[in-house]
Amino acid sequence: MGKISKNARVNRGAKDGGKNHVKIVVSEKNPLTGQYTYKEKIIHKDQLEEALKGF
Numbered sequence: 001m002g003k004i005s006k007n008a009r010v011n012r013g014a015k016d017g018g019k020n021h022v023k024i025v026v027s028e029k030n031p032l033t034g035q036y037t038y039k040e041k042i043i044h045k046d047q048l049e050e051a052l053k054g055f
Contacts, residue, residue: 020045026055 026039043051 022048024048024051024055 021042021044024039024041024043027036028039029036039055041051
C-alpha cells in the first residue's frame with residue numbers, strides 16, 4: 001500500500017470551491033521611467049465583469 005500525504009487527506013476548499021475563482025493580472029507602464037507594474041487580484045467568476053471595469 002502506498003503512502004498518502006497528510007495534505008492529500010485534507011479536504012481544502014470543499015465548501016467554497018477554488019475552481020470558481022480567477023486571478024486577474026493587469027500590467028501598467030510608467031510613462032516616465034518605462035517600468036512595468038503589475039496589479040493582481042483574485043475574485044469570484046461571477047464578479048469578473050465588474051472587476052475588469054475597475055482596473
